[in-house]
Amino acid sequence: xxxxxxxxxxxxxxxxxxxxxxxxxxxxxxxxxxxxxxxxxxxxxxxxxxxxxxxxxxxxxxxxxxxxxxxxxxxxxxxxxxxxxxxxxxxxxxxxxxxxxxxxxxxxxxxxxxxxxxxxxxxxxxxxxxxxxxxxxxxxxxxxxxxxxxxxxxxxxxxxxxxxxxxxxxxxxxxxxxxxxxxxxxxxxxxxxxxxxxxxxxxxxxxxxxxxxxxxxxxxxxxxxxxxxxxxxxxxxxxxxxxxxxxxxxxxxxxxxxxxxxxxxxxxxxxxxxxxxxxxxxxxxxxxxxxxxxxxxxxxxxxxxxxxxxxxxxxxxxxxxxxxxxxxxxxxxxxxxxxxxxxxxxxxxxxxxxxxxxxxxxxxxxxxxxxxxxxxxxxxxxxxxxxxxxxxxxxxxxxxxxxxxxxxxxxxxxxxxxxxxxxxxxxxxxxxxxxxxxxxxxxxxxxxxxxxxxxxxxxxxxxxxxxxxxxxxxxxxxxxxxxxxxxxxxxxxxxxxxxxxxxxxxxxxxxxxxxxxxxxxxxxxxxxxxxxxxxxxxxxxxxxxxxxxxxxxxxxxxxxxxxxxxxxxxxxxxxxxxxxxxxxxxxxxxxxxxxxxxxxxxxxxxxxxxxxxxxxxxxxxxxxxxxxxxxxxxxxxxxxxxxxxxxxxxxxxxxxxxxxxxxxxxxxxxxxxxxxxxxxxxxxxxxxxxxxxxxxxxxxxxxxxxxxxxxxxxxxxxxxxxxxxxxxxxxxxxxxxxxxxxxxxxxxxxxxxxxxxxxxxxxxxxxxxxxxxxxxxxxxxxxxxxxxxxxxxxxxxxxxxxxxxxxxxxxxxxxxxxxxxxxxxxxxxxxxxxxxxxxxxxxxxxxxxxxxxxx
Numbered sequence: 045x046x047x048x049x050x051x052x053x054x055x056x057x058x059x060x061x062x063x064x065x066x067x068x069x070x071x072x073x074x075x076x077x078x079x080x081x082x083x084x085x086x087x088x089x090x091x092x093x094x095x096x097x098x099x100x101x102x103x104x105x106x107x108x109x110x111x112x113x114x115x116x117x118x119x120x121x122x123x124x125x126x127x128x129x130x131x132x133x134x135x136x137x138x139x140x141x142x143x144x145x146x147x148x149x150x151x152x153x154x155x156x157x158x159x160x161x162x163x164x165x166x167x168x169x170x171x172x173x174x175x176x177x178x179x180x181x182x183x184x185x186x187x188x189x190x191x192x193x194x195x196x197x198x199x200x201x202x203x204x205x206x207x208x209x210x211x212x213x214x215x216x217x218x219x220x221x222x223x224x225x226x227x228x229x230x231x232x233x234x235x236x237x238x239x240x241x242x243x244x245x246x247x248x249x250x251x252x253x254x255x256x257x258x259x260x261x262x263x264x265x266x267x268x269x270x271x272x273x274x275x276x277x278x279x280x281x282x283x284x285x286x287x288x289x290x291x292x293x294x295x296x297x298x299x300x301x302x303x304x305x306x307x308x309x310x311x312x313x314x315x316x317x318x319x320x321x322x323x324x325x326x327x328x329x330x331x332x333x334x335x336x337x338x339x340x341x342x343x344x345x346x347x348x349x350x351x352x353x354x355x356x357x358x359x360x361x362x363x364x365x366x367x368x369x370x371x372x373x374x375x376x377x378x379x380x381x382x383x384x385x386x387x388x389x390x391x392x393x394x395x396x397x398x399x400x401x402x403x404x405x406x407x408x409x410x411x412x413x414x415x416x417x418x419x420x421x422x423x424x425x426x427x428x429x430x431x432x433x434x435x436x437x438x439x440x441x442x443x444x445x446x447x448x449x450x451x452x453x454x455x456x457x458x459x460x461x462x463x464x465x466x467x468x469x470x471x472x473x474x475x476x477x478x479x480x481x482x483x484x485x486x487x488x489x490x491x492x493x494x495x496x497x498x499x500x501x502x503x504x505x506x507x508x509x510x511x512x513x514x515x516x517x518x519x520x521x522x523x524x525x526x527x528x529x530x531x532x533x534x535x536x537x538x539x540x541x542x543x544x545x546x547x548x549x550x551x552x553x554x555x556x557x558x559x560x561x562x563x564x565x566x567x568x569x570x571x572x573x574x575x576x577x578x579x580x581x582x583x584x585x586x587x588x589x590x591x592x593x594x595x596x597x598x599x600x601x602x603x604x605x606x607x608x609x610x611x612x613x614x615x616x617x618x619x620x621x622x623x624x625x626x627x628x629x630x631x632x633x634x635x636x637x638x639x640x641x642x643x644x645x646x647x648x649x650x651x652x653x654x655x656x657x658x659x660x661x662x663x664x665x666x667x668x669x670x671x672x673x674x675x676x677x678x679x680x681x682x683x684x685x686x687x688x689x690x691x692x693x694x695x696x697x698x699x700x701x702x703x704x705x706x707x708x709x710x711x712x713x714x715x716x717x718x719x720x721x722x723x724x725x726x727x728x729x730x731x732x733x734x735x736x737x738x739x740x741x742x743x744x745x746x747x748x749x750x751x752x753x754x755x756x757x758x759x760x761x762x763x764x765x766x767x768x769x770x771x772x773x774x775x776x777x778x779x780x781x782x783x784x785x786x787x788x789x790x791x792x793x794x795x796x797x798x799x800x801x802x803x804x805x806x807x808x809x810x811x812x813x814x815x816x817x818x819x820x821x822x823x824x825x826x827x828x829x830x831x832x833x834x835x836x837x838x839x840x841x842x843x844x845x846x847x848x849x850x851x852x853x854x855x856x857x858x859x860x861x862x863x864x865x866x867x868x869x870x871x872x873x874x875x876x877x878x879x880x881x882x883x884x885x886x887x888x889x890x891x892x893x894x895x896x897x898x899x
Contacts (some may be wrong), residue, residue, distance in 0.1 A: 046133040049141040053689060055731025057123045060689040061295045062090035065138030066761060067220050068293040068346070071107040071114070072139055079228045082106055083137045083147045083188075087162035089117040094292060096299040097354060098194070098575070099153060102216050104288040112224050115139045115147070119162050120169065120281040126614055128169055129194070135169035144170040146756075147229060149189045151212070151220070154196040157548040158540075158578070161166075163192070164562040174559065175206045176255055184237055190225070193220075196548070198279060198323055200606040202266065203547050205254035206555035209241060213250045214280035214323075214610060215309075217288075222248045243375035245273050248281035257608065259552045265603035266552075279323070281649050284309045284330050290342040293701060295690050302383065303348040307335050307367070308355035312635045312652060314426045316625050317415075317501035318456065320356055323611055327635045329655040333362035336370050343380060346758075347701025350382045359391035360635065362657035368399030373664045379718055386411040386452065389437030397444035398663055410441055413452035417459075417467030421630040424459050426621075435478055435515035438487070442479040448488045455517045458497040458507050465517050466667060469524040470492070472531055488530035493521065496539035498547060500606045501613060503621035506598045508543060514538045539579040545591065551605035553591070553826040560585035614643030631856045669743035671720075673711045673721070676774045677752055679741070683734045685763035692727035699724070701740065702759035708752065709745040725779035725784070726863055726898060732871075734895035735767070736787075738779050769794035783898045785843070786863035790871050791854050796885050805850040808886055809857065813845045815881035822877050838877055854891060863898060 053060045075081070084103055086093030093099055099116075106114035113328065120128065128135060134143035144150055144166075151164050164174060172187060173179045179187050192204060193212040201211045212219050226247050230240040238255075245253045268275055269895050284306045287524055294301075310327035322409045339351055353368075355361055368382060382399055384440035389412035400408040414434055416422045422429055441449055453468050472489055479487040495514045498507045518535050547554060564581035569572070586593050598604065599688065600619055607615070617640075621795055624631065634640045635652050645651045683695070700720045712718040721742035728734050741752075749769050776782075794800070800808075816822065822839040842861045849856035857878075861869030869895045879887045 047131045049133065049136050052124065052133065053129065053686075055689065055729070057127065058121055059090075059296055059691075060730075061686075061691075061694060062118065062121070063124065063136075063138050064686045064689060065116070065141070066686055067094075067295055068705075068759075069291045070139055071103075073107065073113040075113065075140060075142070079111040080113070080149065080224050082112065082114040082224070083117050083146045083150050084114060085117045085144065085150045085152050085166065087119050087152055087166055088158050089121055090294075091155075091296065091298045093118045094294045095298040095459060096153065096155070097289060097304045097306065098216070100291045101285065101288040101334065102151075103431040104291045105217055105285070106220060106224065107222055108288075109224060111228060114459045115142070117144055117150075117166070119166055120879040123170060124535055125165075132616065134171055135166055145172060145187060147188045148184055148231070149191070149223075150364045152190070152192045152208075152240075153194040154192045154204065155194045157196055157203075157544045158566075159196065160207070160558055161548075161562040161566045161578075163204075163207065163878050165567050167510040168415060175555075176209045177206075179209065180237065180255070182237065184227075184231065184240065189237070191223075195323060196300065197454065198609070198611075199319060200550075200589050201252060201254070201550050201609070202605040203550045203554040203558060205552050206559070207235075209255075210244055211252040211254075212280075213252055213277055215282035216280070217285055219250045219280045219282070223251065227326065242272075248425040249278045251467045252277040252609070252762075254552075259605070264551050264605050266605065266608045267884050276608050278648060279609065283328060283596065286330055286335060286338045288387055289338070290345055293346050294349070295698060296694050297697070301350075301351070303338055303339075303342050303346055303351040304354050305335060305351060306354045307328065307358065307364070308361040310652075311356035311360065312640075313357060313360070313428055313633050314621075314631050314640060316424075316426045316503040316621060317416075317454070317496060317499070319502055322501050324615055325357065325612065325642065326652045327360070327649055328362070328650075328653045329361060332367050332655065332658055332678050333365050335363070336369070339371055340374060343375070343704075344707070345705065347704035348876060349379055349700075350381045350383065350702065351387065353673070354385065357388055358384050359388035359396070360633075365393075365395035365399070365660045366658045369395065369661055369663055371895065372399060373661065376664050376666065377668050379544065379668075379712055379788050381408065383408045384820070387411050387766055388412075388429075389414065390433035392437040392440055394440065394444065395663075396662060397440065401445070407446060409450060410446050410448075411450040413435060414471065415452065415454050416457060416464060417453060417469070417471045420463045420628055421457060421460060421464045421467070423630050424625050425457055426625070426630050428630065428633060431471075435475065438475050439479050442481075442487050446487070447485065450490045450492070453491060453493045454496045456514055458504060459628075462517075462520065465520055466524055468521065469528065473528055476528070478867070486530060489532070491531060491533045493518070493533060494536040494797055497540055497541050497545040498549065500604070500612050501609075501618070503618045503625055505549070505604070506600055506622065509541075511538055511542050511630045514541065526547075540575055542593075543579065543582055546582075549598065549605070553589070555583075556737050557585045557589045557591065560588060605625070610643035612642075612646075613651040615643050622727065624742055670714060671711070673742045673744060675743040675746050676772050676776065677741045677743065677749065678751075678770050678772050678779075679739050679745070679756075679766055681737050681739065682765045682767060683728060683732075683763070684765070685733075687761055687763035688728075688731055688733045691730055692724065696722065696724055702756065703741065706755040708741065708747065708755060709743050711744045723779060728895065729870075729893075732895065736781070736895055736897040737846075738898065740772070740779055743775065746862050780865060784862065784864055784870070785860060786898045787858070787860045787896040788871055788874075789848070789856055789858050789894045789896055790874065790890060792875065792888040793891050795887045795889055798854050798885055802850040802852060803885070805852060805855050806847055808879070808882065809847040809850065809855060812878045812881040813847060813857075816845060816877045817841065822880060824873065824876050836873075838869070841867050842874065842877065845874065855888075859895075 106112050117137045189209045191210045193207045197211050198213045226243050241253045244251045256273045257266050259266050286305050308329050310324040312327045476486050498504045561581045566578045566581035631640050635654050699722050711721040724741045725738040753769050823835045826836050845859040848858045875890050
């Protein structure tokens, strides 16, 4: 029987804060006032989904629209999935805790080829029919419309066409609000599911409804099966909206635990292997003033102290040096750091080096992507990078203080020879030799060597790769790299690459394969630890479908499964660029050189918008000021309700960000990695509540207690009430050393279902309590962290123990004991001591813990 979701979110599951929906920035709109109810549904665990900038932006945009409500859902971790199935409880959206079936529309993000098995897992957990055919006769009230967006959906939706009612192709900032308006009108008019889908297909550019198209089994061509839909579906293009990046601040640490601001969308470098570079044209720069203002506002509003500038090629944003220096100058005394994703090595200079170096001398990691080890092969892929530029960029990094750099290479590229493969090793050896200074160790490298997989809508989409060749070339590299020191090499899993290629360039026939692979246990297929299980599932599913586990062999004259998707790039241009690749001919970047005539620019997709580089302001070379600590403020607070389900480290991070949002002058530690001087005493275990937590804030400026409390409380969750505030001596001892006694109320339950009345329970528990206090020694065996068996003496840790409620189902016990670091009395120790003096049939287990006081 289904149970309330809140009953499943306990400390028994890993990181329950993933599913609470109470992050800073979460939007809670009244359910009954919304005409259209969305759930943006990310088919990965929370730490991945909540880091995704597109997810955050679209959530913000939809919730800004009148009559539209947007909630969120994520792929639950295995422990919660098990609980959902055991209790027959539907997968839910995190804010409303409502079943996904209660929404009008679910939007899934497909960001990589193998993510669809996770989508099917979420369908199953939500009790949603798997295919659009199964849902076709259901009203939207009975089952929501289900669509997919993201790069993989835009590239080639056909392998997934059986499972989604429609696809949203391209940028979603304008597209999704238009979908919402059509859906609103359809609901008000009482239209059927099919009528609503037809309205979407006809009224919204970028919407592809597979139901209205058929695939020719012989040619693979996809064509309309009715005359009133377009034969080709236009990819949507939108202007970046960095202001909508200011949104959710997760309670748990995420994959990219920082503020991210988009500075440029689209890339026109023309790298022939790069699908994002082809699918996001034209290039669109964000106004530098808007970027700077957004970053400053976002840091103040979110409390993040680290931010990242995002683009397919940040270095091609000509305003980058100016923006970076402005932000660095503004925040030079506030311990704010900047990180950049992989960037163009040929544009790396002293200004960018300064941006990536914090005021205390710390340096962000540095990543370059030469892609190929020889000049010839870099010309084949149109990388636009010479040996001289590669050396200059890496040398600049070394001179500017980087001792380690990360490099990305690929193997298996078209026309590649063994000489090109060994060229990777030769290039790294050459860079090490050239980057050396007397009295300083040579530069070291972390290399990632991936397996090239051809992607739709690129000049290399017709190329056939060989898994056997990948194996041979990896072995060749392992042998050659033995002669180098200071180099760490990571290789991409070949089987994952093979699966990505098989699905990424497939057609509708793969729907049954994908479904069967999920049935056989495929899921989270790009995660290395799941690759054995996933590969086995996919292999069996392919065999059962009478298909061949080989890379697709596509001919240029044939129809392609994705030809009906209009990305703006002319197919003939891709053929001609393939021919240029074979001849190792390069074409210029059309943002900065002549037009390459790819076909994108025009009224449907717009034109490149490149903002000239503004003047770079003078760099502030002053070292950050380290002001003295002048005040320490101590708070007594509670940790109640949902906030009991965030860990001690997450609470520490929450307080740090709340203090920044409140603009409190918190002092920082000194040294290589300065941290805010915020100290929470006596870590409370996950799931336990308390009315007596303490935290100290050390400040660099004097703040009145009233002002401090007012500003800080405004940034806190209601389940973190402040009970008291006082000022203490700046250099007084730490809280952990001062607090010695803790008082608890614990709720218990009996291990067996034997019938007992209140009087019997009082006699039992009072008797056991008396025995505990009368004992001179009670020892408990324990295994230390190092694996050593030891005995803990518990009796001297407990001071008082009383039965305060002999409830037959959940009796309550009050106790006081030591909370000193070397003799801390945990509530589970009290249960152990009580059970020493109870019959086996009367033994207790711990249900709930509340800390009443500490002193």
